[in-house]
Amino acid sequence: MLRCPVCVAKDMVVLELEGIEVDHCIACGGVWLDAGETEILAGRAGPGDRLDRLLRDVASPRGEKRRPCPICGKRMLKSAFGDLSPALVIDRCPTGHGIWFDEGELLRLLSCETCGADVRVVALVKDMFSARIPTTTGE
Numbered sequence: 001m002l003r004c005p006v007c008v009a010k011d012m013v014v015l016e017l018e019g020i021e022v023d024h025c026i027a028c029g030g031v032w033l034d035a036g037e038t039e040i041l042a043g044r045a046g047p048g049d050r051l052d053r054l055l056r057d058v059a060s061p062r063g064e065k066r067r068p069c070p071i072c073g074k075r076m077l078k079s080a081f082g083d084l085s086p087a088l089v090i091d092r093c094p095t096g097h098g099i100w101f102d103e104g105e106l107l108r109l110l111s112c113e114t115c116g117a118d119v120r121v122v123a124l125v126k127d128m129f130s131a132r133i134p135t136t137t138g139e
């Protein structure tokens with residue numbers, strides 16, 4: 001059981017879809033994608049379908065506390081995900097254990113139909129969470 005990098009003291013729950021596991025913190029709504037899972041997905045989907053090609057390193061905002069990787073505890077780096085404007089900035093383990101989406105970041109991902117739609121793990125996360133997280137439009 002992995003600890004949430006934001007809540008720290010909370011264990012995350014494991015969600016499973018099509019044999020892929022994603023860790024989710026009920027308390028803060030964040031999601032952890034393990035690199036092992038994304039490699040499995042990359043293998044299935046072919047070498048051109050890699051999650052990491054969507055990531056671009058960015059400078060950490062001043063004064064923002066960097067979060068620990070839930071696997072190794074190293075402070076995570078900031079990466080821009082896809083080409084959203086303003087940038088969708090997520091956390092990434094410096095040794096490649098995986099990536100972390102805050103709830104707000106996840107919601108932006110879910111609301112962007114084209115973001116990473118061709119990457120299987122992203123499509124899977126959208127499938128998992130679009131039903132779980134209510135939309136705020138009131139429609």
Ligand SMILES: [Zn+2]
Nearest residue numbers: 004007025028
């Ligand atoms: Zn949390």
Ligand SMILES: [Zn+2]
Nearest residue numbers: 069072093097
């Ligand atoms: Zn790590």
